[in-house]
Amino acid sequence: MTDGHDPAGGSRLSRRRALGVLGAGAVGALAGCLGGGDTVGSLPERGDQELLADVESFPNQGNQHVQRGTTVDYDTRPPTSGPHYSGTVSAGFYEEPQSMGDVVHTLEHGAVVAYYDPEAITEAARSDLRTWARSFTGTWQSFLAMPYPYSDPETAYTLTAWRHLLRIGEYDEAAVRAFCAEYLGRGPENPVR
Structure with a gap:
């Protein structure tokens, strides 16, 4: 044949x-x-270091699971590591703060969490953050945006990943892209990037 x-x-x-x-x-x-379906474009292997110059890195506060309802005092606001609940928060754009015990576990899974000041968020930022949240939905590299969970936000926007935090006064899509390129999918539980 x-x-x-x-x-x-x-x-x-x-x-x-x-x-x-x-x-x-x-x-x-x-x-x-x-x-997830990446509609915001492929991420480079690493973020633009110039845009990441103000990233703060913190020691690991641990990753032990604690019983839901346990009060945990985190060293950073918002938290970047530490004891947490066994649940996670799904990728998405949220109008209400989510449980910090679940958010920290989501960070351990490789998520990037964008906090916004509800009084300062622009429609352009809201739209862009929704796009990021729809684009990265995987268990090990998700993106979620939610209101800053404490009173008196230090800046209009704060990005967090496991052990890392970046505060930005005005929404900057290039900074979000750089932060995601550097940290998304690189959580300690199961790094996929």
Whole structure:
């Protein structure tokens, strides 16, 4: 059988192409499970260091699970590591603060959390943060945005990842992209980037 024809009713070449398409689809599906559909563009391997110059890095406060309802005093506001609950917060744009015990576990999973001051957020920032939250939805690299959970936010926007924090006075999509490129998917529980 050297003519590329399959006696069962198709050509081997067509089947190879079909398998190639199926293989590409499986890779796409896997990418979707890990990081969601990336409509904000592919992230570079690392963030622009100039835009990350003001990132604060903190010691690891631990990653032990504590019973839901346990009060945890975090060393940073908002927290960047420490004891947490066993639940996580799904990717999304939230109008209300979420449980910090679950947020910290989400950070451990490789999430980036963007906090915003509800009094200062612009419509452009709201739209962009929603796009980020829809684009990165995977268990090990998700993006969520929520109101700053404490009174008197220090800045209009604060980005956090496990052990890292960046405060920005005005919304800057390039800074968000740089922060995500540097830290998204790189949590200690199961780094995927």
